[in-house]
Amino acid sequence: MGEDRVYLRVPAKPEYILVIRLTTSAVATRAGFDVDEIEDIKVAVAEAGTVIMNQKNGVGTIELSYKIAGVNGIWIHISAPETEEVTIPYTENEQAELSFYIMESLMDNVERNEKDGFIRELKMYKEFGG
């Protein structure tokens, strides 16, 4: 498989976390990960979506971009491109600490694009067999 890309854009509302989980699971399956890896990726991406979502009250959007990197693994970017005002910085949310433990344990690489306690984007990578 070459460098295939998949995109998903959902309202930043708790009821759409299920859509993120199911889509992530499907993309990871198509990419060729095994059952345990698919579960890891699904859980990590849902945590990322939850962290970004919990920073703001009210409607915004969450964008996900999946890049299947050939025979190596998958890059996933989770972002909130339209969010201008943050009402709850993630650093004030104890839940976020648990989320990061989970993400960083299950994925091979997790990068935060943050400013003033606000995470605008999370990038994560999982290698096949990693």
Next chain:
Amino acid sequence: MNIAHRYNSATNSWEVSLSGEVDVYNAPQLKDALHSLLDEKVADMIIDCKELKYIDSTGLGVLIGVLKRIKDNNGNDSGNITITNLKPYIEKIFKITGLDKIFLIEVQE
């Protein structure tokens, strides 16, 4: 997500059966349900997760809050939540977060 419960007077504990998926959408419902049991009677909890398919950090946060309330009520740090029949891939989340040290965990065979 579904929650069923009964009070076991012999063991002085709430027996809760938790099934389905717990995430940021329905974690508030789980929180309300478990705290309403404690409103009725503060006691240890045994949570059967045989049919639990998924739980995220918000669900874990609810369980932490409930355990804290039980311990605060009892004083001297006593009181427990026992989590039974966890699927191995969910137990992994408890281990990653260190929560296997604060809850009593029994894994599904």
